[in-house]
Amino acid sequence: MSSNKIEVRPPAASSAAVLRKRILVTTILAATVIGGAFAATNAGSGGGRTFAAPAIIFRSAQPTSPVPAPTTAPIAPATTASLSLGINVAGSSYFSTERTFANLAFATGAWRNPAAAWADVPKDKLTPGGTPLINAALILNVPQTVWAGKATPIKCTWTGSGTLHVDGDARLPAGNHSVTFTWPGRTGTALPTIILYVDSVNASDPLANLDCREPNLTTNGAFDQRIVDDLKPYSILRFLDWSTANANPASVTWATRSTPARLVQDGTDGFALEHMVDLANAAGADPWFTIPWNADETYVRMMAKLVHDRLAKGHRAYFELSNETWNYGFPVATQLLNEGIAEALSGDKYTNGPLRYAEKSIWFHKLLTSAFQDDPARLVRVLNMQNGNGWSIDQAMGFRDTPQWVDAIATAPYFGHDLLRTVDSGVTDLPTLFAALETMRVTAIDHAVADKASAAKWKKRYLAYEGGQHIVPLAANAAVGAQMERSPLMHDMYQRYLADWKTKIGDTLTLYSATGSISQYGSWGIREYAGQPLADSPKRRAVLEAATPK
Numbered sequence: 291m292s293s294n295k296i297e298v299r300p301p302a303a304s305s306a307a308v309l310r311k312r313i314l315v316t317t318i319l320a321a322t323v324i325g326g327a328f329a330a331t332n333a334g335s336g337g338g339r340t341f342a343a344p345a346i347i348f349r350s351a352q353p354t355s356p357v358p359a360p361t362t363a364p365i366a367p368a369t370t371a372s373l374s375l376g377i378n379v380a381g382s383s384y385f386s387t388e389r390t391f392a393n394l395a396f397a398t399g400a401w402r403n404p405a406a407a408w409a410d411v412p413k414d415k416l417t418p419g420g421t422p423l424i425n426a427a428l429i430l431n432v433p434q435t436v437w438a439g440k441a442t443p444i445k446c447t448w449t450g451s452g453t454l455h456v457d458g459d460a461r462l463p464a465g466n467h468s469v470t471f472t473w474p475g476r477t478g479t480a481l482p483t484i485i486l487y488v489d490s491v492n493a494s495d496p497l498a499n500l501d502c503r504e505p506n507l508t509t510n511g512a513f514d515q516r517i518v519d520d521l522k523p524y525s526i527l528r529f530l531d532w533s534t535a536n537a538n539p540a541s542v543t544w545a546t547r548s549t550p551a552r553l554v555q556d557g558t559d560g561f562a563l564e565h566m567v568d569l570a571n572a573a574g575a576d577p578w579f580t581i582p583w584n585a586d587e588t589y590v591r592m593m594a595k596l597v598h599d600r601l602a603k604g605h606r607a608y609f610e611l612s613n614e615t616w617n618y619g620f621p622v623a624t625q626l627l628n629e630g631i632a633e634a635l636s637g638d639k640y641t642n643g644p645l646r647y648a649e650k651s652i653w654f655h656k657l658l659t660s661a662f663q664d665d666p667a668r669l670v671r672v673l674n675m676q677n678g679n680g681w682s683i684d685q686a687m688g689f690r691d692t693p694q695w696v697d698a699i700a701t702a703p704y705f706g707h708d709l710l711r712t713v714d715s716g717v718t719d720l721p722t723l724f725a726a727l728e729t730m731r732v733t734a735i736d737h738a739v740a741d742k743a744s745a746a747k748w749k750k751r752y753l754a755y756e757g758g759q760h761i762v763p764l765a766a767n768a769a770v771g772a773q774m775e776r777s778p779l780m781h782d783m784y785q786r787y788l789a790d791w792k793t794k795i796g797d798t799l800t801l802y803s804a805t806g807s808i809s810q811y812g813s814w815g816i817r818e819y820a821g822q823p824l825a826d827s828p829k830r831r832a833v834l835e836a837a838t839p840k
Contacts, residue, residue, distance in 0.1 A: 372838040373792040376526030376578065376800030378756060379569070380815065382561070384429035385481070387437060387819035388805035390517050390569070392509040394431045394444070394502040395486065397555045401426040404487075413556070420553030421450075421497040422488055429458075430484045430502055432473075434516065434820035439475040444502055446470075446486065452497035453490050458483040464490075500553060510572045512550070512565060517820065521573040521804070523837040526608065528578035528755060528800050532561040535580040535613040538622045542585040544592045559585070563596055571602040574840060578608035578672075578755070578800065581654070583615070583622045590654060594661035601668070610672040610700070610755070611654040615647045616682060626650070635689075644682045648673075648689040655695040670697045674755055677701035678737030680744040687748045698751035701741050702802070705734035705787075710763035710771050718770050724779045727759070731783060735790045742795055752795065756802035758829070759783070761813065768810035775813045781828035788836040801833065 380388035382397040391397055401411040401422045408427075415423050435442045446454065447468045455464040459482040460471040474482050488497060508515040521527060534542070539558045548557030550564040559582060570577035581593065597607050612622050623643065630642025635649065655671040662669035673696050675683050687693055706727050710717075714726050738754070745752035759780070763771035774780060791799045806815030817827040824831050 373788060373836055374525045374798040375523065375788075375833065375837050376528060376575075376798050377521065377524040377816075378528045378530055378800060378803040379521070379532060380803050380805040381531035382431065382555075384431055384483075386431070386805075387807050387815070388517070389431055389434045389437075389514055389820045391431070391512055391565075392503050392507055392514050393500075393512070394433065395428060395446070395500050396431075396512070396553055397561060398429060398431045400554060400556065401428050403427075416554065417496050417498065419498055419551060420556075421448075421452075421500060423491055423493055423496055424488075425491065426488050428486045428488075430486065432482065433504060434514075435504075436473050436475055436482055437819040438821045439477065441475045442473045442504060444471055444473050444484075445505055446500065446502040448497055448500040450497040450499075451490075451492040451495040452488055454497075455487050455489055456484060457487055458485045460484055511568055513569060513572060518569070518572045520820075521569070521575065523834060523840070524573070524575055525840060526578050526798055526800050527566075527570045527573060527575045528580070528608075529561075529566045530580045530613055530756075531803065532566055533580045533582060533613075534558060534560045535582045535622075536620055538583055538612070538620065538625065540584055542582045542589055544589045547589065558582070559589070559593075563593060564600065567597055567600045570605070571600075574602075576606045576608060576670075577601065578610070580610055580613050583612040583625065583650070587657065590657045591661065594658050598661050598668070606668050606670050607662075608670040608672055608698075609654075609658055610674045611647075611651050613674060614676075614702075615674065616643065616676045616679070641685060644685040645689050648686040648692045651686075652690065652692055652695050659695070670751075671695060672698045672700050672753075672755070675699055675701050675741070677703050677734070677741060680740055683741065683744045683748075687750075693748050693750070696748075696750060698753055699741070699745040699748070700753050700755040700800075701738065702756040703734040703738040703754055703791075703799075704757060704760035705730040707760040707762060709761050710767040715764060715767060720770075720774060720777055720779060723770070723774060724777075724783065727761075727774075727783060728786075731787055732790075735787070735794060738791070739794050742797075751797055753797040754791075754795075754799045757791075757799050758787075758801050758814070758816070763810055765810050771810065771813070772808045775808050776826070776828065778828055781832045784829050784832035785836065788832065792836075 380386060382388065382390045384398045401416065402408045403411050403424065404427055405425070411422050411424065411426050417423060433442050433444070445468065448454070449467065453464040453466050454469060456462040456469055456471050459474050462469055462471050473484055476482055491497060510518045530536070542558045546558040548555045548559060548562040550562040555561045566577055566579065577597070579597065581590065585593070601607055614620055615622050615626050617623055626646045627640070627643040630636070630646030631639065633646070635642050635645040651673060658669055658671060659666065673686055675686065678701070683699060687696070709723065709727055709730065714723055717723055742752040761771050761774060788799070801816060803814050803816070805817055805820055806813065807818055816829040816833055824834070
C-alpha cells in the first residue's frame with residue numbers, strides 16, 4: 291500500500307464464512323472513514339477514488355505459450371543473526387519532499403495549460419520526449435538543499451526554438467536555450483515553488499532536452515548521488531510508488547509504457563522500468579516491482595526480460611502482481627472479486643477474491659519463471675497478503691498448484707492506526723500515547739509471527755512488503771500526532787520494533803517509506819524531507835542504527 295493505509299485484522303475466533311465477511315465489511319468501513327485522505331495523494335499513491343464496484347471483467351489466467359517446469363524449492367530466508375531491511379522508494383513529483391533525479395524537470399508531473407484552467411496538456415500536444423507543442427507550464431521538483439533552507443542556484447538548459455521564463459518564488463524573463471536563477475530556501479512550512487512557462491513553441495523545431503539542476507551537481511547516471519547514498523543501507527528497494535498499481539489502470543501495455551527518455555513519466559505503468567533497475571543497481575540493492583493487475587501478457591514478458599537483462603549480477607528481482615488486492619480501499623480488490631465470481635471459483639462470494647488473486651498470480655509467475663529460467667535463483671515470486679489473516683494465506687496457497695509458483699509470502703505489519711482515532715483520541719500526554727502505541731506494536735509483531743508460521747507451513751519465506759507506524763490521526767489530533775512523529779520516544783519505539791523483527795522473524799522488513807511529510811493523512815516517511823538532519827529524524831535514526839551493513 292502507500293500513503294493511505296488500511297489494515298484490518300480478523301477476529302481471533304470465528305467460523306471461516308463469518309470471518310471472511312467481517313474482514314470485508316470492516317475493511318469497507320475503514321476505507322470509507324479515511325477515504326477523504328485519498329484525494330490528497332497522487333495517483334501512484336492511491337489517488338482520489340470512489341468505492342463503486344467496476345463492471346465484471348474476465349481475463350484468461352493462462353499464458354498462450356508453453357511455460358517452464360515449476361520451481362518447488364523455497365529460497366532460504368535470512369538468518370536471525372542480522373537485520374535485513376528494505377525500503378519503499380518515495381515517489382517523484384513537484385509536491386514530493388524527496389529528490390531522486392538529477393534533472394529537476396524530470397518526473398515532476400504533467401505539463402499544464404494556463405489558458406485552459408491549468409488542465410493537463412494532452413498527450414497529442416506533447417513531443418515523444420514529453421515536451422509541449424503548445425504554450426504550457428511545468429512545476430519543478432524541489433532540490434533537497436532548498437528543503438534544508440538554503441538558497442540554491444539552478445540552471446535550466448534546452449534545445450529547440452522555444453523560449454521559457456521562470457515564475458513562482460523566483461522570477462526571470464524569457465530566455466532562449468538557458469536561464470539561471472536562485473531558488474530561495476524554505477522558511478517554516480512554506481514550499482518554495484518554481485514554475486517554468488513555455489512562452490513560444492515551433493512545431494518544426496520544438497522544445498527538447500529540458501534539464502534543470504544545480505551547477506556541478508554530483509550525479510549517478512540519472513540520479514542525484516545523494517539519494518543513491520541514502521538508499522545504500524537497504525537490501526531491497528520496493529517501487530510501489532513508481533508504479534500505477536494502486537490506481538489500477540484498465541489497460542497496461544508495452545506500447546504505452548513509460549520510457550526513460552520521456553520527460554513526463556505518464557505511461558500506463560508509472561515510471562520507466564529502466565530507472566527502477568538502475569537505481570537499485572546504483573544502490574547495490576535488489577529491486578521489488580509491483581506490476582499493475584491489468585498488465586497484458588506482452589507487457590509482463592517484455593518487462594521480465596528487461597529486468598533480467600539489466601539487473602546487476604548477484605542481485606535478485608522481487609515481483610508481485612498488484613498491491614493489496616484484499617484492500618477494498620483500492621479498486622483492484624473489487625475488480626478481482628468480480629472476476630472470481632464470474633469464474634465461479636468458489637461458492638462463497640468473498641472467497642472468490644483470494645482465489646482469483648492466486649489464479650492470476652500463477653499466470654503471472656509462470657511468465658516470470660520463463661524469463662528467468664536460465665538462473666531461477668535471481669527471481670523471487672511474491673504473494674502480497676493481509677497481515678494477521680492466515681485464512682487468506684491458506685486460501686490462496688491451497689488453490690490449484692499455487693505453491694509451485696510462489697517463493698515468498700509478504701504482509702505489512704503496521705501498528706498504530708487506531709491511535710488518536712478510536713483509541714486515546716484527545717489525549718495529549720506523549721508517554722500515555724506511546725504506551726498505547728507499544729501495545730499495538732507488540733500485537734503487530736505477534737500477527738507477523740503467526741504469518742511467518744503460515745508461510746512456513748507452505749515452506750515459503752515470510753517477509754514484509756511494508757511496515758512501520760500507522761498513525762492517521764483525526765484532524766483535531768493532528769498536532770499531537772506530529773509531536774509523536776518527531777519525539778525521541780518514536781526512535782525508541784522503532785528500536786524495539788526492529789529488534790523484535792530481527793529475533794522473531796529474521797527475513798527482510800521493507801519499511802514504508804523512505805521520505806514523506808507529516809500530516810493528518812499519515813506520516814509514512816522515516817524522514818520528512820530529503821537531506822533532513824538525522825538528529826531531527828527519529829525513525830530514520832533508529833533504522834540506520836539497526837541496519838546490518840550489506
